[in-house]
Amino acid sequence: MSILPFFILIPLAGYLLSLLLPAKRETLISGLSFGVVGTHLAGALAFLGYWLLNGCPVLNEKDFVVFTAPGYEFFIDLYFDKITAMYLFVGAFLTFLVTMYSRFYMHRESGYKRFFNTILFFYLGYNITIFSGNIETLFVGWEILGISSFLLIAFYRDRYLPVKNAVKVFSIYRIGDVGLILAMWMSHHLWHENITFLKLSNFDLVHEHLQSHSVIGAFISLMILVSASAKSAQLPFSSWLPRAMEGPTPSSAIFYGSLSVHLGVFLMLRTYLFWEHQFSIRILIGLSGLLSTFVATGIARVQSSVKSQIAYASIAQIGLIFVEMALGFENLAIFHFAGNAFLRTYQLLVSPSVVSYLIREQFYNVSFRGRTIEALYPAKLRNTLYMLSLKEWNLDSLMYRYLWNPLKWAGNRLNFLTLNRVLLFFIPAYIAGLICLANDRLIPEPVHRVLAGVFSLLGLLMVLKSFTERRKARMSWTLVVMNHFWIALSISFNEHFTYSHVALYLSGIIVAGIVGYQCLSRLKRLEGNINLDQFHGHSYRHPRIALVFLLACLGVSGFPLTPSFVGEDLIFTHIHEDQVMLAFFTALSLIIDGLAIMRIYARVFLGPHAKSVYDMAYRSS
């Protein structure tokens, strides 16, 4: 038995225990968190010492197989090398300090327990990610990080802006997730197995495969880059990072100042051996990093709020880390990550002091409004750059304009669909599909492929409708659940495989779908209106229903370690590498699916409580 799993089991056990504690017992809650994180840090330091003394070997172990099928194996694999070592050290050290910090800082805050739950949950995801030995394991951690980020940004769930921004950040994360899903899909086809990172370090193997499949290789690298850029707030995704600073300061410091935001870097480092020999990709990574650095520096220079300034300054440094990686300075990048993480955490934690400190500085130095380099520019150029930087180069609205608005536009075309019409059309259509499937031997092979495409498109339409539904929460929910059935149907046409795969995939969905529907029905009985046109904030009066519904959401969205998660991954292996459209439709419907689910949760349960106007903050605050 090796020691690596303990680094995941400790936070897992801590997280589960922390859920059981009563919310009023602050000392107990923080004491447990402190104990868990402290033990973890002590273990990490001891292990790191031992590992250093033994000459820093690379460790890999296949821990347990979650699921096998012919030609497919889903297993959890753990890996440890210098990259993990540095991420472990920085992560354990900072989480330990921030837990200590928050023990007192969070005193009397109404979400005290929720805060520590989420921190431990985050820490679990972080450790799974950094110890992961294959992309599948990494993806498990990645998803946990996404959800815990969402929960921490929306920590003040009775206010409008945190919830709005949480949904916004989640949607960007979702793009990153899809990048990873697609990378996983392609790499199944490239390696014909769930490749471990260890094997990636086998130069001959990688070289041989890439030589014959250079396009596939480029595609995988590109998807990894997209994913990493989204997570590390590089262009064009940068604008989410400052908007994530809605939670209590220590959580912003640890998540968005240091650990979470550097995981994109981690992904790039982890797959370094894979893209190292793809010259064009390296140029792309370098350029992307360089551009992010320049743009983010400009934006940081004009920020007049302290947290957004730190956020953009950090993005600029991460851009440089990307450049360092592209240039092949792997060790420098690892070192740079640690320095940047420590620095930004500390800067964020002391950021409230900036008022008394800078005011005093100013009071004694008249020269505080010194001339900056920009004063030398011609006025028109200067004004233009200033205004662009102030508007963050429209990054925030670009995401809307080119990503979400077209989706909304498409969804709005489907406004003619009412619940009845949906049922009237889609149920017969689905039954027809099933009949075809039962008699699929009668259908010629090329038609199979077309049908697969058609059904996945229908699924996509379902989620689009769900995503833009303004009125009925339950209808939106039903559509989301049904989407998975369409995907299953579509893939069944694509390739003959056992029904157990489909059953595995759908079993989780069905249970979660029913539970979620029940929650919404109950809430509707209790409260009446639960349309999706506004935030209702029902968690204010019904925290329990909110919690159960959140779990159902996780189930339906294929959250790691639910059966549907494995199923999702499995389903993708049945899409052939030349079926780009099918993969695209399926991936797109999974992104929107996740978004639509979080949208329902946010609209119904989060935000200012619609019925307690006098107890709520202003929308703009």
Place this chain on the structure above:
Amino acid sequence: MTTRPAPFDEDEVLHELKHYLPAQAPLKDFIHHNTLHAFQHLPFYKAIQRASALFGYKVSLSLSEYRAAYAAGQIKETILEQKIRERKGEKALADWKDRLLHAPPDATTLPRIGQLRANWKRQYRIDLDSLVHPVLFRVLCSYLDQGISIWSFPVADQRFLSALREMEKNSFSSFFRTRRVRDLFIQGPCTITELLTQLVGDETWFAQYLYDQQFAHQGWSGMVSAIEDQPQTLLDQRQISVHDLIVFELLLEMDALDSQFGAGAWEPLARRLQDAPPALFADVNASGLDDMLTIWQEAYEWSYYEDVLTGLVANYGPKPAPAEKSFQALFCIDDRECSFRRYVEQFDPECETFGTPGFFNVEFFYKPQDGQYLTKLCPAPVTPKHLVKEADAKSARERDIHFTKHAHSFHSGWLISQTLGFWSAFRLFANIFRPTMTPATASSFKHMDKHARLTVEHGATDGFEDGLQIGFTVPEMVARVEGLLKSIGLVREFAPLIYVVGHGSSSVNNPHYAAYDCGACSGRAGSVNARVICSMANHPEVRAQLRERGIAIPDTTDFVGALHDTTRDEIMFYDEHKLSPVNQQRHSANEITFAKALDYNAKERSRRFASIDTRLSAKRIHELIKIRSVSLFEPRPELNHATNALCIVGKRDLTKGLFLDRRSFMNSYDYQIDPDGNYLFSILKAAAPVCGGINLEYFFSRVDNQKLGAGSKLPHNVMGLFGVANGIDGDLRPGLPVQMIEVHDPVRLLMIVQHKPEVVLKTIQRAPETYEWFNHEWVRLVVFHPETEALYLFKDGAFTPYTPAQGQLRTIQDITPLVETHQENLPVYALH
């Protein structure tokens, strides 16, 4: 007051609007004031009900909170019944009591504000706020920024609109999305009326539309309004006005509409108005719920007042006076000095203490050595004509490299993050496990160098600076010293040492640091004032002239300035080396008394702090309190004025030996030397707005922490060094954060004056602005007749005799056991 039928008068509407906006100045000049100052011309309950109906504020505790207080015995049954009888009559008693205790709250109606403008969303399905606010806040914050940004606003020396116009004219980019509105702006002049005609259409709705618009972000509007009225509050000054803000915002709204529907392809709002929203300023009728809340609030307040008044009357009587006084000490009236004074008196029964506003009757601007600006050290409404300068300071300012802006640019950031970054890890570790004072700490002792010289006296050669006279002339000094001593009744029996103790506070990671300092010194520490008045009172020429005026201070008496840090419970004395040798000896003895009193004061304070075990020894607790004050992770360095509820103007005899739980402002005053109430007039003129303002800001921040307070400070983000907001796109949050007010009980200030009612009545009527506080019951006033020992309550313009219900004053020998075991507010006790 209805604005609807009147034609739209831009100036008048803007003037009125500014009156309703939050009046909080930038953080560095944080001064407490009545949050609902705009309603102060109305009687209290009427005013708060109106404020609530108009703006949606919560203005009292909720029914369930009152009921919980009743169940806990904090609201007494007899008093609740008495209040029902007073308001509803004997017959309705049972019915109303049942209703108060059990009736479910009525369904609340929507506040009027925002209802007109909500029609954009209702009729046009457009969310203007989310399209306009981010750009608007960003531009405002960048323009006003005091030094966070590295690259500051390119055209900051012009008025807001001109600066924007200048930039729009000369740029390839724009703050607007559409051409039409941009051109409209560049061509100017864009009057508000003109823009409203396009946007709203119907003139009857113009004013209400502006209220809706500005109250959608009252934090920013209030800040702009405050800076417009007092531009000097920013070190780096800006010319901005609510007018400019409105013009820009109206343009942004049109721009958003244009980009959504096409240039000009939308109708003005009024055209599509289906049901007219309620007029904002129409009359407000009290609802049944309002009635209930009023009775509850009355019962809540009087349950406490009764306790205090019973205690005062029972405690009154001649106190054994020491034959010889060891020392006298003047403190600020601040409620935080209440317990400190009690302990000083306890550990040295021969001393005597006084309370007076902490600027000690000397008003001036202060310029520290190397300072580039002036700091006002007196109550906010006063504009001093004198300047006091610091010279020969020895200590150097420390810097913290973590605040360097170089860390934010990529090239130096590259170096810094790889070097300093690791140092940060160490610093963070150290700061969490062994918190110490760092340059980031705002410390009251940094306000003035202990060993520096102050230019107190105006010499012949000193002249003027910045239009101010440097120092004071001797007659000016005499006037101030005499005023101070007479107002507190210290005109004879001088002790050999007279301490004048200002106060300040220390904290770290606290953008609201200025709110913790002395309010009478405009949110600064009181050390300079204490030193200045002592220097005046020690001046031989001043002494001589005072003697001529009947105040004979013996030559053996020395005045000593000092500063009490209310967070750390430390004290620093100034100029002790100037004392006579014999006084130096006495001073050394007194220092021990002060040190002991501070230890116990810290212990008493610690009962409210969850992180400290109050049963530890006073010395140990004091150590812990000091560590707490420099801990980055401690959002409550001290509790400031929380729980304040009383202001007692009278001799110390009235309150000596009474445990008031740090809830009282105390202003010493001797009615015998002021038969006509002249000194009383100045005391009340300052105390009503200062103490009343503090009290009401705590009151409203407590009852509606979301809208009238600043919410939790944990997610706060510092904006431009002048305000805080949540996140990066939020509105500014004026008012007090929840960490400052959570232990506060929202009761109005009860002011108790020791004098004859007829004199007090004449005195308060002298200035209408003072009278308003009492007449409209924003502050409750009770007079304690020094001769008959009877109480009189001020109500409806007259004093009527008031007898507290029969109650016994609780007696306790030592307060320590209670302090060690209780966290909540304690009742009044006599200490025997």
